[in-house]
Amino acid sequence: MPMVQISNVHKAFADGFEALKGASLDIHEGEILALLGPNGAGKTTLISTICGITQPTSGAITVGGHDVVTEYRGARSLVGLVPQEINLEPFERVINTVRFSRGLFGKPKDDALLERILRQLSLWDKKDNRIMELSGGMKRRVLIAKALAHEPRVLFLDEPTAGVDVELRRDMWDIVAGLKEAGVTIILTTHYIEEAEAIADRIAVINKGEILLVEEKTALMTRLGQKELRIELHDPVTELPAPLADRGLRIEEDGQVLVYTYDTTQDRTGIATLIREVSEAGLVLRDLQTRQNSLEDIFVGLVSKQEDAA
């Protein structure tokens, strides 16, 4: 059974706006799922609906087999949330807000654990500071500490690396890796696609309240992944010689480069033939380069396809 099961969830806000339009998604125990989508796609709304901050208009969500509406205690006690917005009481001290989070989730006092979490997030020497005395990045770490304080089995990170420096981002991924090792299921949203590419097991793409795709990252990259072969010429050309005209080549950089796009999963990529034909046409090669399509290209492609369809 999936750790989180989202079945045909609709969410209409009070103003009638439908932010989720029949979203369905299964999230497996122990995986890292990256939820990608442009601004306003419904990522935060989906997370809020799972965590109990908003109620679904229709459809069902379970966490660990517990329905989030009818068996909210069982469901919510498994879930930790690091929200997108920095919501913290400015006058409170770091250690107190973290203790508060643990208590709120019904967990007995465990200062040793809290110390470990705060140290891991480099917050230990700030534990007695007021929130308002912290920098923006530190506040984000406090949010993470609060979510980890009650030892969640499922952790939602809503854009955890927005406005965060390189070092903290690295620390954060270390923590995520550690949590994954401990068997925690992690769902994160991000606008940095290379981030999803680097750490996620699976990728889901959401746009306009619909899940457009969910797939293993590697499968996704090969399935939709295309490679480009860039052929740098010794002498620039203005147009393609006859035998190459119908090979779908692009001329770039003032005729200095020919670009050939091919599918890596196909048996015959046609590279060998192409190179022979290029020589036969009397063109002199200077250099060759290949480039794998990034997730970003795939993502932009998907979203614009939906836009075109609409």
Added chain:
Amino acid sequence: MNWQAIRAIYVFEMSRFFRTLLQSFVSPVISTSLYFVVFGAAIGSRIDQVEGVSYGAFIVPGLIMLSVMTQAISNASFGIYFPKFIGTIYELLSAPINFLEIVLGYVGAAATKALFIGIVILGTSALFVDLTIQHPVAMLLFLVLTCLSFSLFGFIIGIWAGNFEQLQLIPLLVVTPLVFLGGSFYSISMLPPIWQTISFFNPVVYLVSGFRWSFFGLADVPIALSLLAIAGFTMLCLGIIWWIFKTGWRIRQ
């Protein structure tokens, strides 16, 4: 019951109170002293006694009630409004807790603060006038019930309020007038008949009367009616809060 959660909310809320303990202690002492100077000295010199009790002592229960009610409302309404305002309410909404636990935590803390202030005022008053408390248990019961029910009421206001003005609106426009017209500083029997009748529609009259009875054995209305009024008010507030959490009104979209 998630007792840990109730405790966490209570402790967190009380820590706000302890941060400003001196202020929480000094301001009721000063305001009570001022009331005694103004009412006790200025009016008390003209009104010697009310129904056999010196005027200074007579106003003590009303004075306590006035502060306890306004403090309970402002503490409880601020306590729940603030997380809503700064967004930390997300944590309450995503925690495995039910409405009763949230209410017990917030209302419990607000009521504790109000009770503390009530006791400070009682102590300060004892410095100015001779006080005898005929029914100490009933006195404490009334005090605690008032703290609780008005904290519940404040909690509702805090959830309802969409901005800081609205947060102040009900206490200012409804509660303060009701308390001042509720026989805090006079006996209802001192009013002309028509105003006596109108007064009996004021719920605060029943509370002040019952509370005063526990001090001096004097009441404007039967004591059972006072108890009924406060029990009814508590139940009404609880009912409204239950409905709020059931429907998610103004908190869960």
